[in-house]
Amino acid sequence: MIVKSIDRTYGLFQAFDRAASVQELNRCLLGAVGKLGVESTFAGVIPVPGTSRRDQAAHVLLDSTPAGWSERYFKAGHLFRDPTIRRLTTDLTPFQWSDIEPQYREDAAARRVMEEAGDFRLRQGFTVPLITLDGRVAGFSFGAERFDLSPELRGMLQLVASYAFGRSIVLSEGPARPGVHLTPREHEALQWAADGKTEWEIGELMSISEHGAEKHLRAVRAKLGTASRAHAVAEAFRRGLLR
Incomplete structure (x- = not known):
């Protein structure tokens, strides 16, 4: 059983390594975690306070959230009101979004972020804090309308998040990206x-x-x-x- 589990994990990471683009990596990732009830993923490095709304989006590495949510999120200036971001910058322990509800219950701006996320089928989630080699804090979130997380599932998502995040950095920053011509x-x-x-x-x-x-x-x-x-x-x- 353990050998089979290791083989499955190795096979998934090989698929991540074969992905030739961030979009392909995201499809592969969703194909794997979708079986666990996850409906969307979002990952990026946390911008420093004061970063303009225009530049905040440049820190995104992976995004498969429902259509319209990312645009709404950055346009509304939700980033530094988001209680999940506040938690990431103060505690590097993975958490379910329901875990932090008592911390923002009396904060109207933070509640608004989470309520609007719910309108986009992001009512429940699990966020994994990550640290880059240059010491920047990053976050990897798995979201869904509803899903249950056992301790084993939390550990599995942490492992997948770490590997997928690293691969997304390689794909985003690697020198092999073809040139793009926009009109x-x-x-x-x-x-x-x-x-x-x-x-x-x-x-x-x-x-x-x-x-x-x-x-x-x-x-x-x-x-x-x-x-x-x-x-x-x-x-x-x-x-x-x-x-």
Whole structure:
């Protein structure tokens, strides 16, 4: 039984190593943890206090949260009100989101973050604190509408989070990434997205329809190999497409 478990773990990590992009890594990761009830993942390095909302998204490494949540999160300035982020920066013990509810019960801003997350099917979660080799605090969260975590499952998710996070850094920072060419209009739409504008606002600023703005941003996501707008902005910063 132990040998079989080790073989399964080794096979999953081999699959992570074969992933040629962050998007492919995310699909592989979800394929594995989805069997445990996890519906989405989100991971990144915690920005230092005072980091602008535009630059906060550049710290995201993995994002498979429901459509619209990442954009809502950063546009609303939730990062430093988020009780899970506060916990990450003060305690490096993995935790379920329900564990910290007593700590933010009387904090209206923190409650709002968690309530809005629930509106996006992120009612329950498990967050694993991580430390990079240069001493930066990072977090890896698994979310779902509902799932139960046994002690064994918590340990398993910690192991998977550590390996997947390391692999995401290699894929994000590695020198082998192919060049990406954005059209001037795609670049302009991406720039406005980095500034936190909605698709409607981008359309107004670019004198095009909201659908036209969405089309440009879809093209950007496809070229960058990302699944969400926040992840596209983060990847664009890493590639030097945004300053």
